[in-house]
Amino acid sequence: MMGPLVLAFDTKRASQAPLDMLMMKPQNLQLDATKFFASVSTGEEKPFDFFRTFFDGVIAGGTAGVVVETALYPIDTIKTRLQAARGGGKINFQGLYSGLAGNLAGVLPASALFVGVYEPAKQKLLRMFPENLSALAHLTAGALGGVAASLIRVPTEVVKQRMQTRQFYSAPDAVRLIVSKEGFKGLYAGYGSFLLRDLPFDAIQFCIYEQLRLGYKAAWKHFCKVMLSCVLALAVLAYRKRLTILSLFPKQARRELNDPENAAIGAFAGALTGAITTPLDVIKTRLMTQGPANQYRGIFNCVQTIVREEGPSALLKGIEPRVLWIGIGGSIFFGVLESTKRFLSQRHPPPHPHPKKDPTS
Numbered sequence: 001m002m003g004p005l006v007l008a009f010d011t012k013r014a015s016q017a018p019l020d021m022l023m024m025k026p027q028n029l030q031l032d033a034t035k036f037f038a039s040v041s042t043g044e045e046k047p048f049d050f051f052r053t054f055f056d057g058v059i060a061g062g063t064a065g066v067v068v069e070t071a072l073y074p075i076d077t078i079k080t081r082l083q084a085a086r087g088g089g090k091i092n093f094q095g096l097y098s099g100l101a102g103n104l105a106g107v108l109p110a111s112a113l114f115v116g117v118y119e120p121a122k123q124k125l126l127r128m129f130p131e132n133l134s135a136l137a138h139l140t141a142g143a144l145g146g147v148a149a150s151l152i153r154v155p156t157e158v159v160k161q162r163m164q165t166r167q168f169y170s171a172p173d174a175v176r177l178i179v180s181k182e183g184f185k186g187l188y189a190g191y192g193s194f195l196l197r198d199l200p201f202d203a204i205q206f207c208i209y210e211q212l213r214l215g216y217k218a219a220w221k222h223f224c225k226v227m228l229s230c231v232l233a234l235a236v237l238a239y240r241k242r243l244t245i246l247s248l249f250p251k252q253a254r255r256e257l258n259d260p261e262n263a264a265i266g267a268f269a270g271a272l273t274g275a276i277t278t279p280l281d282v283i284k285t286r287l288m289t290q291g292p293a294n295q296y297r298g299i300f301n302c303v304q305t306i307v308r309e310e311g312p313s314a315l316l317k318g319i320e321p322r323v324l325w326i327g328i329g330g331s332i333f334f335g336v337l338e339s340t341k342r343f344l345s346q347r348h349p350p351p352h353p354h355p356k357k358d359p360t361s
Helices: 019-023 050-084 100-128 131-164 171-182 184-188 191-239 249-253 259-276 278-289 299-310 312-316 319-347
Strands: none
Touching: 050 100, 050 131, 050 278, 050 319, 100 131, 100 171, 100 191, 131 171, 131 184, 131 191, 131 278, 171 184, 191 259, 191 278, 191 299, 191 319, 259 278, 259 319, 278 299, 278 312, 278 319, 299 312
16 A cells, blocks of 8 residues: 655745656666566665575475465375376375375475575576566576475475375385385486476476566556656646655555565466476376386376377366465465565664666766
8 A cells, every 4th residue: 555645845946846856757766668577676786695595595485385285285185196096086085184294394394495595596696687587587596496495305295195195104104115115216206207397387486476576566666656647747736836746656666565465476376387387297296106017117108108098188187176276375385485584584684785886977
């Protein structure tokens, strides 16, 4: 919500104040409509503290990951059983929280590591790339975070999905039996398909989320500018005086998004990305849950077998619970993530910004 508009009248200097002051552009704000990707410059650059950014990301990512995984685990279980069922197999709706405890033991460090890598990588890349390539920075940072987290995610995902499909009933037994029957590499079954799904997913989801946030902020700033100009024009007609205005607009325009706004953007980004990557998720699930039988000889063989035996539509199995799960999950994850980041930043002493030099001076 915008605060009350404050106008300052100076009757003594009114005759000297140019009328174009009414249309004064907010200083230190750049919005270029010709740029394809959202880009906002505020004219000052905060110093980059790698360790603070990393540790704040670890805490925020771990918190968000645990909250969203606990809340939505039953939907994920149903999705996994739908994808693992071959042909017209029936779905078992019992034990929907099967494997949650063991999964949280992996989700916590994986989410923490992902965001811990993503946040400093994003900030570093945004400083390296020009503003109109901010999307590339977000894509790259998301992929880097995904690679780092995959070392923990994959064994966790293998154990979780084996338990969700009722192959095992406890995480320790699952790890012990998988290693004894399939070797240590059994914990990384489907690693290639996991990366094939998760790297695009992480990169696309975080890119969409960050670009939507930037675009939303830019739209809000433009709205503020239009409304401010309209109010000032009405004031001119009403008072027939020349006005000066306090530099209120930039303060309003640079506001941070609130929790409902972050949650809504996160839900849209998650649902869209989840729908796009469903075929990759089906392939990953089949490879991870096949066990020692090895009925698929790799990613391409898995695709060919599924299409030949079950039809192309089988690659979209579980899309409804997946979109629902990731859409709601994106809302919760990004809402909790931004809230935790804001809470942590408020506990730190404010950094001293380094103003950018004026190239014309």
